[in-house]
Amino acid sequence: MSLKIVVLAKQVPDTRNVGKDAMTAEGTVNRAALPAIFNPEDLNALEQALRIKDKEPDTFVGVLTMGPPRAGEIIREGLYRGADTGWLLTDRLFAGADTLATSYALATAIKKIGDVDLVIGGRQAIDGDTAQVGPQVAQKLGLNQVTYAEEIVNIEGGKATIRRMIDGGVEVVEAPLPLVVTVNGSAAECRPQNAKLVMKYKYAACPLEVAEGDQRKGLREQRPELTLTQWSVADVEGDAAQCGMSGSPTKVKEVQSIAFQAKESKTLTASDADIDGLVKELLNDKIIG
Amino acid sequence: MKNNVFVYVELEGSEVREVSQELLTKGRKLANELGVELHAVAIGSGIKGKVESQVLPYGVDKLYVFDGEGLFPYTSAPHTDIVVNLFREEQPQVCLMGATVIGRDLGPRVSSSLTSGLTADCTQLEIGPYEDKKSGKTYSQLLYQIRPAFGGNIVATIVNPDHRPQMATVRSGVMQKAVYEGECRKEVVYPEVSQYVSAEAFAVKVLDHHVEAARHNLKGAAIVVAGGYGVGSKEGFDSLFELAHVLHGEVGGSRAAVDAGWIEADRQIGQTGVTVHPKVYIACGISGQIQHIAGMQDSGIIISINTDPEAPINKVADYVITGSVEEVVPKLIKYYKQNSR
Numbered sequence: 001m002s003l004k005i006v007v008l009a010k011q012v013p014d015t016r017n018v019g020k021d022a023m024t025a026e027g028t029v030n031r032a033a034l035p036a037i038f039n040p041e042d043l044n045a046l047e048q049a050l051r052i053k054d055k056e057p058d059t060f061v062g063v064l065t066m067g068p069p070r071a072g073e074i075i076r077e078g079l080y081r082g083a084d085t086g087w088l089l090t091d092r093l094f095a096g097a098d099t100l101a102t103s104y105a106l107a108t109a110i111k112k113i114g115d116v117d118l119v120i121g122g123r124q125a126i127d128g129d130t131a132q133v134g135p136q137v138a139q140k141l142g143l144n145q146v147t148y149a150e151e152i153v154n155i156e157g158g159k160a161t162i163r164r165m166i167d168g169g170v171e172v173v174e175a176p177l178p179l180v181v182t183v184n185g186s187a188a189e190c191r192p193q194n195a196k197l198v199m200k201y202k203y204a205a206c207p208l209e210v211a212e213g214d215q216r217k218g219l220r221e222q223r224p225e226l227t228l229t230q231w232s233v234a235d236v237e238g239d240a241a242q243c244g245m246s247g248s249p250t251k252v253k254e255v256q257s258i259a260f261q262a263k264e265s266k267t268l269t270a271s272d273a274d275i276d277g278l279v280k281e282l283l284n285d286k287i288i289g
Numbered sequence: 290m291k292n293n294v295f296v297y298v299e300l301e302g303s304e305v306r307e308v309s310q311e312l313l314t315k316g317r318k319l320a321n322e323l324g325v326e327l328h329a330v331a332i333g334s335g336i337k338g339k340v341e342s343q344v345l346p347y348g349v350d351k352l353y354v355f356d357g358e359g360l361f362p363y364t365s366a367p368h369t370d371i372v373v374n375l376f377r378e379e380q381p382q383v384c385l386m387g388a389t390v391i392g393r394d395l396g397p398r399v400s401s402s403l404t405s406g407l408t409a410d411c412t413q414l415e416i417g418p419y420e421d422k423k424s425g426k427t428y429s430q431l432l433y434q435i436r437p438a439f440g441g442n443i444v445a446t447i448v449n450p451d452h453r454p455q456m457a458t459v460r461s462g463v464m465q466k467a468v469y470e471g472e473c474r475k476e477v478v479y480p481e482v483s484q485y486v487s488a489e490a491f492a493v494k495v496l497d498h499h500v501e502a503a504r505h506n507l508k509g510a511a512i513v514v515a516g517g518y519g520v521g522s523k524e525g526f527d528s529l530f531e532l533a534h535v536l537h538g539e540v541g542g543s544r545a546a547v548d549a550g551w552i553e554a555d556r557q558i559g560q561t562g563v564t565v566h567p568k569v570y571i572a573c574g575i576s577g578q579i580q581h582i583a584g585m586q587d588s589g590i591i592i593s594i595n596t597d598p599e600a601p602i603n604k605v606a607d608y609v610i611t612g613s614v615e616e617v618v619p620k621l622i623k624y625y626k627q628n629s630r
Binding site: 013015016098099100103127128129130131132133134135136138139140144145146147148161165166167168169170171172173174175176186248249250251252253254255256257263265266267268269270272274275276278279280282283287288289 | 406568
C-alpha cells in the first residue's frame with residue numbers, strides 16, 4: 001500500500017508572541033515585527049503524515065502551501081522534518097484571498113498533483129483561527145472530511161480509522177479514502193528537523209526565491225531535487241476569477257484596533273491592609289457572599 | 290416567502306445545545322430588524338416530538354425537523370446535504386451556526402457548496418449599510434460580522450455583499466438566550482429526509498461516540514478566578530482553585546496558560562475559548578490580550594492582580610492590585626475566610 005499524502009501548510013505571523021511593536025501607531029498590524037513561522041497545527045498534521053510513512057516507507061508526503069515566494073521557507077522546513085517534496089502556489093492573482101478563494105486554489109493544485117489519497121492539514125491557522133480551509137478544500141474536491149483529529153489510528157483496506165475530539169468528548173470514526181483530515185494542536189508534536197535532511201535540502205529553493213546571480217545556480221543544475229515546484233494560477237489551470245480578492249465573497253468593511261473603554265479603577269497594593277479592606281468592601285456591597 | 294434568517298440547531302441526542310438557543314435569540318432580533326422570519330433547522334435521529342419545545346420558544350416562525358436514521362451522531366456529508374438542499378429551496382439571507390466542533394465542520398462545507406461567505410467566531414452581529422467603494426454599489430441592510438482578528442489584536446467587520454446566505458458562526462456564551470415574548474408563527478414541518486440526502490452521503494461511520502457531562506460550569510459561574518502566564522506554573526493554579534472554591538466560583542485561564550499546559554483547554558477564556566459574564570472576575574497574572582478581554586469584558590466587577598501596573602487588562606479593571614499572584618491570592622483567601630464569618 002503506497003499512499004500519496006498532501007500536507008496543507010501555511011506560513012503565518014507568530015501572533016502568539018505579539019510584542020508591543022506589533023501594532024503601528026495608526027493601529028494597523030506591523031507584519032515585519034512578527035516572525036513568520038510554520039503554522040503550529042500544520043506541523044501536527046505533518047507529523048500524522050510522517051507516521052504513516054514510518055509504517056509504510058513507500059508512502060509519499062508532499063507539503064503544499066500558498067503564499068509569497070518566501071513561503072518556500074516552510075517547504076524547506078517540511079523537507080528537513082521528513083517530507084519528500086513540496087509545492088508553492090504563488091501568484092499575485094492569489095493575493096487577498098479569503099478562505100473560500102484559498103480553498104479553491106489549494107483544491108485546484110491538489111487536482112493537478114493528482115491521485116492523492118489523503119490531504120492532511122492543521123485544524124486552523126493562528127493568524128485567522130477560522131478552521132474553514134480544510135472542510136472547504138474537501139467540499140471542492142468532493143471528498144469526505146474528518147476534522148478535529150487527534151490521531152490517525154490506522155489505515156487499512158482503503159479506510160482510515162481516526163480518533164477525534166468533539167465538544168465535551170471523543171469520537172472514533174471510520175472514513176473511506178481519499179479523504180481530507182484536519183488535525184488539532186493537541187495531537188502528537190512534530191518530530192524535530194533532521195540534521196542529515198537539513199544538509200541535503202539546505203539550498204532547496206523555489207525559482208522566485210532565487211536572486212539573480214545566485215551562487216548556487218550550478219549546484220541546483222546538478223541536483224534537480226533542490227529546485228522546488230512553484231505554480232502560478234495558470235500552471236494549475238485555475239480560474240483567476242475564483243482566486244484572490246475577486247474569488248472572495250467576504251469583504252473587510254473596516255478594521256479597528258481595539259481601545260477598550262477605560263474604567264476608573266481603584267489601585268491597591270499587595271499589603272495585608274489593602275487586601276483586607278478590599279474583601280470587606282466586596283462583602284459589604286454584597287458583591288461576594 | 291424567502292430571504293429569511295436561518296439558525297442551524299445543534300443536538301446531542303435529542304437535547305438542543307444551549308449555543309443554538311443563544312443564536313435563535315440573536316436571530317430573532319436580526320429577523321425583526323430585517324422584517325423577515327426566523328427559521329430553524331434541526332437534524333437528528335428520533336428527535337420528532339422532543340426538540341420542538343426546546344426550539345420554538347425562542348421566537349421561531351418555522352422549524353424544519355429532519356428525523357432519520359444515521360443523522361446522529363453528526364457526520365459532515367448528510368448534514369451538509371440537508372442544509373444545502375434546503376437553502377437552495379429557501380434562499381435564506383442569513384445563516385447562523387454555533388462556533389462549535391459541529392458548526393465549524395458544517396459551516397465551511399455549506400458555504401463552499403453555495404459559494405457564500407462565512408465568518409468564523411463572530412463576537413457581534415449587526416445590520417447596517419455598506420458601500421462598495423470600487424463599484425459604487427450600495428447595500429442598505431447587510432449583516433455586519435464583527436470579530437477579533439490577527440490573534441485578537443484588531444477587530445474586523447466583515448460583510449458578504451453579493452452572496453447569500455451571509456453565514457456566521459458564534460461561540461457558546463457570546464450571545465445571551467432569552468425566551469421570546471413577541472408574536473411568531475411556530476410552524477413545524479417534517480420533510481422527507483431521503484429527498485435531501487443521497488445514500489452515498491453516509492460513507493463516514495462513527496464507531497464510537499462518547500460525550501461526558503461538563504466538568505465545570507465556567508460559562509454560568511457568578512465568580513470566575515482566571516489565571517494567566519503570571520501564575521507561573523501548573524502548581525500555581527492550586528491557589529486559584531482554592532480561592533474559587535471558597536468563593537463558590539470557577540477557574541478559567543488565558544490562552545497563554547492553556548498553551549503552557551497549566552490548565553485544561555476547555556477552561557480557556559477569550560475569543561477562541563469561553564465567553565463569561567460573571568458578577569466578579571478576578572484576573573490573576575493576566576496581561577490582557579484583546580482576544581482575552583473580548584471574552585470577559587462584560588463581567589460585573591473586574592479585579593486585576595498583576596506585578597505590572599501597566600498591564601493592559603488594568604484599563605478595564607475596577608480594582609487593580611499591584612503584586613504577585615503568589616502573594617495576593619493566599620491573602621484574598623485568608624481575609625475572605627476571616628471576614629465572611
